[in-house]
Amino acid sequence: MNMSTALNNAIGGLTAASRGAAVVSGNIANALTPGYARRSLELTTNTISGHGVRTVGVVRHQDPVLTANRRSADADLSLQTVVSGFHTQLERLVGGPDDATSLAARLADFDGSLITAASLPESSERLDQVARTGRDLADKLNATSEGLRQMRSDADRTIGKQVDSLNQTLKDLEEINAKIPAVKYVGGDIGALLDQRQVLIDQVNQILPVNVVPRANDQVSIYSDGGLILLEGSAAEFSYTTTGDTKPHMTVDNGLLSGLTLNGNSVRTLGDNAQIRGGALAAQFHIRDALAVEVQSNLDTVAQDLIERFETPGLDPTALATDAGVFTDASNRFDPAAAAGLASRISLNQIVDPDAGGQSWRLRAGLGAAAPGDPGDASQLHAFSAILSAARPVANPVFGTGDMRASDLTEALMSKTGADAHTANQRLVFANSTQEEMTRIEAEQGVDTDQELQRLIQIEQTYAANARLISVVDELMETLLRL
Known part of the structure; x- marks a missing residue:
């Protein structure tokens, strides 16, 4: 040399x-x-x-297999976090076994006040207490239903924000995809662009799980797990109209809530054939169109049971067949054709509510009584107490097909709510552990x-x-x- x-x-x-x-x-x-x-x-x-x-x-x-597995874990964690948060908040609204303000506790207070009043029917204070505990019970159902409605409305608004984010991020990916071969052609370093593209894909994946397919000139195509084409040369565009303030009767089927479209075509958001499986967007649609609807139906079943119990023919001899009972649907009798959202409208009949200008002695004498009658007669109070303890059919089969007492129904609702929250939390813990492990494995590479x-x-x-x-x-x- x-x-x-x-x-x-x-x-x-x-x-x-x-x-x-x-x-x-x-x-x-x-x-x-x-x-x-x-x-x-x-x-x-x-x-x-x-x-x-x-x-x-x-x-x-970069190992594409490890990255794909980590993204799958990220998407599942996003979904489970949202769903678990919903169930946790719902459990807080309904109340637990040790909560003095739970739905079951409110019913027990009302039942106890009826028994106490029946032991001394001439006591106006005890009759007033029956009215107040009844109003507290109705208010608890109202508050739980309103909290549920707010969670559903939050889900609807979150969907709108996520759709806007998806559209913007997909547009950014389209631009980076086009920039990469141009920079590479002039001899530039495309490493930073590839890093930026990976961050953007991860952002999309958090909302909507994706599959990434390599293309020529270091470009990629992106598809959802459900088969939607999100990026193939040009970016797809989602469309969604935010309602913002939902009501229990609103659904996609009746046209009062917006569905999701991609390039003008409807997207399936629920069920086994959903085109947006996993991720935060699927979780929000699941809450808005499935979970919240199911829970509202359960609450309405409890409200319906309460109203119908006190509308039982012959229970109150002083009331007409068209009169409302102790509990009403916004001051009216229960209408089977308008059951949706009943828990948000149930109220104590104003004619027995002293705080609303009514007379609590009607609980003793009968709602249709013209006068207080015999102050020592507790037969009507005993009848009201007995109807709460009577086993009767339940409108919603989710609680079972057998006859149930009023307390059985509220306890079943509370038990189901707690069990769902526990299951959702377990899934969240598992998803979090999986995501941490996949992140660790990817970090090792x-x-x-x-x-x-x-x-x-x-x-x-x-x-x-x-x-x-x-x-x-x-x-x-x-x-x-x-x-």
Whole structure:
């Protein structure tokens, strides 16, 4: 090897070492940057001189299988987080076994006040207490139904925000996809663009789980798990109209709530054939169109049972067949054709509510009585108490097909709510553990700062060796020139 070849080899080595140091330092600096993938320098023999080293480029290391598995775990965690939050909040609204303001506790207070009043029917204070505990029971159903309505409305508004976010992110992905081959064509580094694209895909995946398919020129196509084409050259566009303030009777089927469309075509959002499986968007549709509707039906069943019990023919001899009972549907008798949202409208009959201008003695004498009657007669109070304890058919089969007492129904609702919350929390814990494990496995394939520091030491040694070789060549040249 002559001095010229040695010098060229050393210069090539210095260049490669300098570029390698930049790559390694970039890895270390971005070890915690979202979407960043480890880089390495690709080197080859200098084909022109046949000696030395030449830098081919920078390789971006990413395992598509690990990334896909981690994204699946991310999407499932997003779904379970939303669903668990719904059930937890619902359990708080209904109340637990130890909650003095739970629905079951309110019913027990009302039943207890009837028994207490029957033991001393001439006591106006005890009759007033019956009215107040009855109003508290109705108010609890109203408050629970209103809290549920707000959660459904929140889901509707969140869907609108997520759809806007999806459309914007898909547009950004379209732009980056088009920019990558253009930058690569002029010899630019596309690594940062690939990192940015991965971050954007992860953002879409949180809302709507995706499958990424590589295309020519480092571009990608994106599909949903349900088969929707989200990005194939150009970005698809979702459409959705936010209602904002939902009511129990509103559904997609009756046209009062918006469905989801993609490029003008309807998207299936529920069921086994849903085209948006998993992710936060599917969870919000599940809450708005399935979970909240089911829970509202359960609450309405409890309200219907209460109203119908006190409308039982012959229960109150003073009342007409068209009169409302102790509990009403916004001051009216129960109408089977308008059962939706009944829990939000149930109220204590104002004619027995002293705080609303009524007379609590009607609970003793009968709702249709013209006068207080015998103050020592507790027969009507006993009848009202007995009807609460009577087993009767339940309108909603979700609680079973057998006859149930009023307390059985509220306890069944509370039990179902608690069980659903527990199951949802277990699924959330599992999803969180899975996501953490997949993130850890993917991170092991990413930047290891210890290994990068070792590579930096090796690069430093390589740089020093090549610099020493240049110094030796320089000394030899000076010696030859002095001869």
